[in-house]
Amino acid sequence: MxxxxxxxxxxxxxxxxxxxxxxxxxxxxxxxxxxxxxxxxxxxxxxxxxxxxxxxxxxxxxxxxxxxxxxxxxxxxxxxxxxxxxxxxxxxxxxxxxxxxxxxxxxxxxxxxxHGVCGRCGYEHADGGPVPLGFPEASTASRRVRWVAYAGAASFLPYAGAKVVFGLENRAVLAEHGGLMAELAVFGVDLTALLAALGIFLLVAMTRPWSQVWPRWVPGLAGRRVPRWLPLVPAWLGATLGPYGLLGVGYLLVFGTDALPGYVAQAGIVGFTGVGLAFAVVAWDYQRRTRPRCLTADGAAVPAR
Known part of the structure; x- marks a missing residue:
């Protein structure tokens, strides 16, 4: 395989x-x-x-x-x-x-x-076979990318808070749906509030080295490389929230805030726009920083043009 x-x-x-x-x-x-x-x-x-x-x-x-x-x-x-x-x-x-x-x-x-480079890793090297990949050492994102992540996380906090309040106020309604949603409703937790908190954590974590190598506080995995797809898949999914937020902003500009009542919806527009755009920037940066290269026999590799 x-x-x-x-x-x-x-x-x-x-x-x-x-x-x-x-x-x-x-x-x-x-x-x-x-x-x-x-x-x-x-x-x-x-x-x-x-x-x-x-x-x-x-x-x-x-x-x-x-x-x-x-x-x-x-x-x-x-x-x-x-x-x-x-x-x-x-x-x-x-x-x-x-x-x-x-x-x-x-x-x-x-x-x-x-461009005449390896289709797999994008580097010029003599060995074109399916050789193992070498990954760069864990690194921290640039200051600009980190601030984008912080701004995106901050914009999503009001939505996460609004969903916490919504979950506490609507336990009975959420419990009627069944599944995981009903199990969380017993504790007054709305599923989307939990996912929002995880999204904020992921957004900030992807700018730090321990998103590439498991930190010491993860038992059984400490020191091992984090598979690239593990943070990238949810990050790119999170980036799809951006268009929702932008459409919501356009809706508000045309019809005004009275056309979209409720604190959850209004917080969602701001949060989706900010966190969606931030995820796109952070995911692209993470993908670039963690890009592997083929481990060729001669060790020669030149970046793609």
Missing amino acids: RRIWRLWPWWVGYAAGGFAALVVVLGVAGGEAFGWVGAVGGALGLAGLALRRGWVVWAGVVVLAFSTFGLLQDLVTVLGLGRPDNWPAFLTKAARVVTMLLLMGSALVVRRRA
Whole structure:
């Protein structure tokens, strides 16, 4: 299995093409608006792969991103209730997300190979085989990125606090939903308040070295490398909150605060905008700082241009 993952630049294009074709078929067959958007994105991805044009593949990724609107809310529903509101719609949306990830990997490989560097790590080296990867030493984010993380966390605090109050005031209502949501309601805890607190912790943690190497206070894992996907997956999911917040800001500018009553909704607009944009910046910086390189036999490696 490890060897298969090491060979991802050789199979990611085929996998992306297969999923893109599936998304096109499902989008056309479904007939709903987001499905058609996903079909257009999948078609662009297929065209970019066929033409070996990375920018066309990225255009498909951007269009597909709009077709996954509401995914984070669906995941919260699955976590809280154990099921989504609509299984076919959820699985179709999940297929679009997988297609996006595969197309992003394919675009990266196309770009790197066009520059004559390794499609896997982006460095110039003699050995093109599936060799092990070497990871950089744990580092702290720059001061600018740290302040972005702090600002995003601060903007999300009012929403987290509002959801704590909401959970305490609506125990009976939350308990009627069942699942994890009902179990937390016994203690007056709203699931989204807990997730907001975890999001704030993750946002700040990704700027510190112990988000790359498990710290001493984690039993059994202290000193080991943290898998890159572990913080990056929730961080990029958190970044999808940004568009929600920006749409909410536009809504308030057009209709005013009277059109959106309630302290939770208003705090959510500010929090989603701030934390979503902060997650995008921090996740990109973390991805760049933790980028591995192939451990070649001769040790030669030159960064990609």
